[in-house]
Amino acid sequence: MTxxxxxxxxxxxxxxxxxxxxxxxxxxxxxERYERDVRAPMDELAAExxxxxxxxxxxxxxxxxxxxxxxxxxxxRMSHDKSPYKTYQGAYLDxxxxxxxxxxxxxxxxxxxxxWYPYAGAEVARYRAAVEEEDGGAELAAIAGRLEAQGxxxxxxxxxSRPRGVPADHPRLGLLRHRKIDAGRRFGPDAGLHTxxxxxxxxxxxxxxxxxxxxxxxxxxxxxxRERGVDVPS
Numbered sequence: 449m450t451x452x453x454x455x456x457x458x459x460x461x462x463x464x465x466x467x468x469x470x471x472x473x474x475x476x477x478x479x480e481r482y483e484r485d486v487r488a489p490m491d492e493l494a495a496e497x498x499x500x501x502x503x504x505x506x507x508x509x510x511x512x513x514x515x516x517x518x519x520x521x522x523x524x525r526m527s528h529d530k531s532p533y534k535t536y537q538g539a540y541l542d543x544x545x546x547x548x549x550x551x552x553x554x555x556x557x558x559x560x561x562x563x564w565y566p567y568a569g570a571e572v573a574r575y576r577a578a579v580e581e582e583d584g585g586a587e588l589a590a591i592a593g594r595l596e597a598q599g600x601x602x603x604x605x606x607x608x609s610r611p612r613g614v615p616a617d618h619p620r621l622g623l624l625r626h627r628k629i630d631a632g633r634r635f636g637p638d639a640g641l642h643t644x645x646x647x648x649x650x651x652x653x654x655x656x657x658x659x660x661x662x663x664x665x666x667x668x669x670x671x672x673x674r675e676r677g678v679d680v681p682s
Contacts, residue, residue, distance in 0.1 A: 451492035453643040454553055458485040462535050462555035469531040478533070482520060486537050486553065490517050493551075494539050496647055501541065501654075515541045541654075544670040546571070547661055549654045550632070558641050560650045561632025562657030563604070564664045571669050572627050576611060578667045579623050589620055591659050595631055598656055604628040629664075631657050 461481050468477070494515035502513040518538045524530045536554035543549070546567060551560045566572055579585045592602055606625040610616065614624055633653050640646060664670065 449488075449492055451489060451496045451644060451647050453646050454489050454558075454641050455485050456637070456642060457481060458489065458553060459555050459557070459637060459641075461486060462553075465533060466535050466555060469533055469535070471532055474533055487517070487520075490537050490539055490553065493647055493650070497539075497541070497551075497650065497654075500651060513541070515539050543661060544665055547664055547670050549657070549661075550630075551650050553641075557634060557636040557639065558646055558649065559632055559634045560653035561630050562654070562661045563631075564629045564661070564669065565604075566628065566669070566671065568671060571671060574667065575626070575664075575669050576624055578669065579620050584663075584667065585620050585623070588623060588660075588663055591663060592623065592631075595657065595660065599633050600631050600657070601633070602629065602631050604630040629660070631660055 461478060465474075465478055474482075494517050498513055498515045501515075516539060518534070518540075520533050520537070522529075522532060522534050524532065536552045538550065538552040540551075541549040546565050548563060549561070550563050551558065553559075564575075566575075579588060596602065604626055605628040607627070608625075610618070610621055611624055614621060618624060633649075635641060635646070635649050639649060
């Protein structure tokens with residue numbers, strides 16, 4: 449089937465799930481709605497996005513090009529929150545390890561982004577060195593500025609203060625604080641989420657964020673063989 453949007457009941461499901469998140473409620477009240485109103489449209493959107501990006505100019509850097517849809521069950525093993533079900537429906541397309549494209553639906557609407565999420569300090573150290581370089585850092589700052597002008601928010605895990613040895617007046621201090629980057633745009637229900645327009649918004653967001661991901665990939669800031677004892681620097 450062709451993706452035609454998420455019905456209004458999809459967002460209401462996540463409102464209900466936030467208030468009543470247990471296995472009994474899921475079985476009796478939420479699961480059927482989830483499969484019909486959330487999972488089925490997200491599967492259709494993922495298939496549409498997969499086809500589009502396989503056939504686009506990005507194909508060479510995308511591996512399989514298949515958008516993966518996540519399941520609804522939360523992994524609570526390392527979390528204090530033991531509620532069993534996610535309050536969002538996510539899907540992603542990996543370009544390289546720890547570098548890719550993301551979309552999720554929750555009770556507030558749709559969110560689409562590009563993400564760099566290293567798991568070792570070596571990548572973060574290389575990232576900061578690249579930001580410190582005049583040419584590379586200026587290029588990233590320009591990319592970030594364009595994205596913000598296009599309605600993106602540059603988020604992700606970052607230091608509250610500043611990295612050791614970095615002066616308070618560094619011109620790219622905001623970028624140097626990042627240990628992960630999530631550059632994305634959020635779309636509320638009035639943006640056309642209940643129509644095929646939702647797919648267009650995700651495709652446009654994923655196209656616009658590619659310069660940021662290409663900047664990361666060009667500098668080999670994705671995981672290399674991990675060294676024993678290396679952690680994320682402060």
